[in-house]
Amino acid sequence: MSAAETVLEVRSLTVDLPEGADRRHAVADVSFELHRNEILCLVGESGSGKSVTSRAIMGLLAHGVRASSGEILFRGEDLLRATPKRMRELRGSRISMIFQEPMTALNPLKRVGDQVDEVIAVHTGTPKAKRIERIVELFDAVQLPEPRRLLRSFPHQLSGGQRQRAMIAMALALEPAILIADEPTTALDVTTQAQILALIHRIQGERHMGVLFITHDFGVVSEIADRVAVMQSGKIVETGSAPQVLGAPRHPYTRSLIAAIPSLVPKERKRAADAPALLSAIALEKSYRSGGSLLGGKDHRVVHAAKRIDLTVHRGETLGLVGESGSGKSTVARCIARLAEADGGRILLGDVDLRPLSRRELRPYRRRIQMVFQDPYGSLNPRRTVGQLIAEGPMVHGMREREAMAKASSLLELVGMDPRAVGRYPHEFSGGQRQRIGIARALALDPEVLVADEPVSALDVSIQAQVLKLLADIRDRLHLTMLFITHDLRVAAQVCDTIAVMRYGEIVEHGATAEVFRNPQNAYTRELLAAVPGKELGMATGIDRGGAEASA
């Protein structure tokens, strides 16, 4: 790559945020080069300015956000000073972009074929028949099945992975010199992600494009990047070749990010041998029906979210329920917490079957099973103070207000927050802090079982590591039993003693975490494990993990 031709050069780009934002520049003095025939990964956590940089290149900055200085040179031509007409010519033909959410990036009312056709028609004078030929060729190239039929399909008739493939086909339609991919696999399941990454990698190699790949995930970086640029609060803190940045990061921020990636090697944890079963589900059934109405009418669709699920959690144990979206893992958790009503089977807490209990009869058992939710923004009532949120549970169960508030303060301390936070409102806190508040609220009822539904998947990796550590800490200190739902095998490896892998509403494999990771029995489990991006990361890198964690 010594004589690499530079296709894009960004020189001290600064992008201003509107007045009153929490910082002045979204991007400050950022410079990098993108060569022909390489994949450059722009990595950073939320708010690092990586997406703003990509939008600036495309000339798609939001209102009020403005590139105030610097240059973006596309083969010597400054895109910041290009006329809107010139930008339209370049966009889609010389520089194209694929987005995170393929469902919203495609127009739901137009056939997929027509949308790709439009790009070609707008930029070239190719006759219709030739364009169709070209689209079929492109669909073939991105490995879409039955290209001729898909031409006539609407976006909602495609799966998430197929939609992203169609987006990529659209982006490739005019053989662009540069492809900008903004978190193109973040909304996808891990197995689909692996396929799309492989596809982007292959196509880049075949067409010798320069790819600017934006991601927050170092696993993805290690799968795909030739070179890496790490961004923090609007600045690039480190640039280098992928092996160098991943293997021997120089900047402390990069080190802390890489160290925060949970390892795929399961943690060994001392377990109380033969502890009694505390929570179990026996032949749990749940299906969702759509359609139908008051006056009868047929049910249109029945989805079996849980088919005869059997699982047992022993006292003090953490069971991980792992699976991709739509596997039914959340449904099972919600049935166990009685937030959804199971259709059949038994839910045993100790030796009480919770399923047949009415809501009134259930109340004394509610406090023994508490839930931690995924969304740190949606799971706290924005109109109640933090103190009220935490103290409310105990008060509903008969505790006096003063005691409950005192308890709220001490719980905040337990989850590593300032107890004075009781008087403040949730919107004053960051995502990680809110998740701590959510944990404190769950602990307020002194539960025996904690059901955690993807508690860290909405968080940045460094925050994620802190919250996972807190959960493990609290679990050990309070001898909690935990049902941990996650799609992320790395997280599962760090937290869970046993795991159950779910697919299409069934448990396909169930066993001790170390055993399942070392020697997966089921083909799907093997596929899941193989699809985890950047498997070598966080296993045996030359980084002193302890030291990096301390600096985080």
Add this chain to the structure above:
Amino acid sequence: MKAFWNRFSRSRSAVVGLAFFALVVIVALAGPRFFPGGPFQLVAKPFLAPGDGYLFGTDMLGRDVTAGLVYGARTSLVIGLTSTAIAILIGALVGGIAGYYGRWVDEALMRWTEIFQTIPFFIFAILLVAVLAPSVKSVIFAIAVVSWPPMSRLVRGEFMAMRSREFVEACIGMGMSDARVIFVHILPNCLSPVIVTGSLMVATAILTESALSFLGLSDPNLMSWGFMVGAGREFLQRAPWLCAIPGAAILLTVLAINLIGEGLSDALNPRLRQL
């Protein structure tokens, strides 16, 4: 509260609306003191033009138009506010229960709501007042009955969106009663759209009341703006102010309330608040 006022006062038209509405309220509260004889008292010769000894002149029977306006303001406000309050109460209750419980409860309540929505609301109001004999109570009742369905649909939509939010699930998971979840947790989060829509409903209610009394379907013992317009219309050419003045009062009051409603909408809308 101060932040709220800052956002509200950013819109000048909303502040003007609020000022005018406040004026109407003051007139309605304090005005009758200056007209101890009431609005039906004959004070002078009929058809005195405005300014001719009386601010807004006199009507065909020699009643003071100003006194009519002042007492009419009282009628309009009482009927507008009370009927809206009742409509919000019914609408929030029906919509809240439908949205929270969903399934057949929702189906049943919404079909019931639709029965009301399929009848043209003004004809329905006329029918109710005619059947119940015109009085303040029956007018309030009629207006409330015809105006709650849109409110119930609004609240239902808000509740359905809130119902699946994780913080509501967290409440249920703690073992809270439905009543507590509904009133303490969900309702306060739906208040903004309810307040905005409610403020606009007051304007509609005042219009409806005016229209009813224009047709003579209001309490015969109460002076009201609509009644004044209705009574004056026979003399439109000879004494146009008899219609124009109460008509302008209706127009300006309704406009003021609409401006307040829009100001509230801007101030309470969380998406605009971030800007």
